[in-house]
Amino acid sequence: MSTLKPMTTPSIDGNATAPRSGAPARWIATVSARLQSLPVRTRLELPGGIAVGAEHASVVLRLLDARLLPLLALGQVGRLAEAYVEGQLQIDGTMRDLAEVAAALVPGDPTRLDDAAGPARWWSRLRRSSRSLSRHQPRRDREQIEFHYDVSNDFYALWLDPRRVYSCAYWPDGVNTLAAAQEAKLELLCRKLMLRPGERLLDVGAGWGALLLWAAEHHGVRAHGITLSTQQHAYVMRLIAERGLADRVSIALCDYRDVPEHGTDGGPYDKIASIGMFEHVGRAQLLPYFRKLRRLLKPGGLLMNHGITAGGLHNEQLGAGIGDFVERYIFPGGELVHVSHVMAAMAEAGLETLDVENLRPHYARTLWAWSDALEARLDAARALTSERVVHAYRLYLAGSAMGFERGWMSLNQLLASRPDGKVGATPVRGAQSVYPFQRDHLYRS
Template identity: 45%
Template sequence: MGWAELFARVLGGESPVEIRAFDGSRTGPPGAEVCVEIRSPLALSHLAAAPGELGLARAYVTGAIEVHGDMYTALAAFPSIALEDVPPSLRRELLVKLAGYRLWWPVRPPAVEHRPRGLRRHSKRRDSEVISYHYDVSNRFYEWVLGPSMTYTCAVYPTATSTLEEAQFTKHDLVARKLGLREGMRLLDVGCGWGGMVMHAAEHYGVRALGVTLSRQQAQWAQKAIAERGLADLAEVRHLDYRDVTETGFDAISSIGLTEHVGLKQLPSYFSFLHDKLVPGGRLLNHCITRPDGSYGARPGKFIGRYVFPDGELEPVGTLVSAMNDNGFEVRHEENLREHYALTLAGWCANLEAHWDEAVAEAGLDRARVWRLYMAACRLGFERNVVQLHQVLGVRLDGTTAHYPLRPSW
């Protein structure tokens, strides 16, 4: 049996994808829209050394596997992959076939793989390290992927044909309206990224906005953009852990894409801290990725955990609502935007492909391949309800009064 047939059996099931291997073997429909090329025995060595998605990711990132055609289409064609479930007879066959190659093809993880060590999970120092790993890649690289909005969170599409930029503007404006922003108010944006929400609130609502981020490169980019847009009298972004914000008395807080980095054990202190930063009647909009339920663990798969978001944790939306409710907030509104995140990721994938050569030159081939794989897989995850995106709006009561309209005003 050739390598192509063996690889197809490992993946399981019939697939509309063509598979070709270095030994000349092939399987699947010739001339298919997508072709997976097994370039060396190292591909299956990675699978044997790290069963499941991590081994496949390592094989792709190192170039032992190449995908010709659209990555999203390729991933959608295969069933869920878990080498642990491969029948023992097939695993033995794989190991026997690899036996003649292992000495010549030592398996090493790619250099871009990251495993935090020696620090307490979600300590300030370790959070700073893992955020820097993901976000301090290159502002120029993120410009190629995210587009002019430089917004790395789920957009809100007013129509299915809206552009990514229109959808990101709509998202920021939806957050602003849910928070009831008005001229003269003070906004704190925790985990502010490149300052998109901060600048939107200042420019379109006359709000004095402070954003904080653990990424030094994000803060530098944001401060420059704020100055160039003439918003320095209203907007500011600091390189700072949100837990080190000393100011209080904010009228509103936006948390867009931070909670995924907080962790279950820290949720009570996180929401309590934000509650205490608000004036009575102030609102919090918490926007984050969630699990659809509690039937599987909070930590991501090994590929996402090693290559994309080390220490990331996803909770069911009910856990977040309960944590908000138990730490001072009256929850007023909640909605799931998972289809919007699938559309957002499709836009980012298209941007990466359109600027592939520039992205590779800026961040390196290994990291660009990580992003191609990660974003296509996440798009599929949102479409298939493996993950969701929820916005939850809470109010710090003024005694028993919420200062909230009888019906939502947005």
């Protein structure tokens, strides 16, 4: 079970001795005015019986420490989320209503965190790069992955689909259940990779094995996955044995940097999938990451990189304290980069981008499905983890759905190849890979 880190209680105007039971009138007045402008009827209750906002409210925020009031006045929703996890704030209302309130409270655009010019921007980027390098060494990566994914297999099973696909689903017309949407996503990935029977597929960050098993059972490939999560590894090993797929599917507890590049158990692979993985790699390690994948990929082979990207060009996380909350309680070490930076790193690594598809609204819908499922089983979730973990994930799922709806984050599938340099050796002259440079193969029944 993950151990959530404690937060410190802020003070009003930096005054650490501010009384816990009172709050300056100016903060109360500011908050009262803000509550009146919210899209959902909201009431704030303070210690001492003070209440402001709507009388018949859909969302009630109950501050147990009045020193948190400035956070609400200033729209620091991430710090308020920390207060909720730590038991200093109580919330009544649905997660969907709460997300609307949080979005309205955020001041300005939370993706614009690096607007400094000249030397200031240069120094900011240097500091960010140094921080990213220090956070993404093998030992720290393993610790950070285990912090998130080893909370509890059974906890994730409460709100994921039966295949436990923990990444953006695909919702084509007529698909209305999470299970069907995740199967549609798995099939979309396999079609984009143009998987053929007998090919070798590497799944980097294989999760609970959904893509490995789908690709082997529906497309006849030999699939190998890697993960840093001991719980996921044990779970997938059990599935492989139960389904009698040991001759075609395998998974290793392994860092991507340590995947063999040659030999019977190593590369090169015909196709590689990186699904929801590169967000954990870190901005400073993107180029080495894609260079490693290129070396693992056969000349002419295809790579699918599916993951969360930043809504802004320069921010690595969201403002208003949102990114700090996610870093502390959900994804330590996670970093966002704009899709243009991802494509630049792939190109510098020698990979040619072939196709880009933005599935941002699909992820918002996926996250709401996860959120609704968790909300329906809160008692079971508490029995498997702790109240603090449940509080953190309630806000994380609903808040992320809200962020994708508003374009603060995005989700992109980038298909790339390792060009083989053989101009006339493919059906499409100059393709230098199996890719046909059109999408007809995706939509054939």
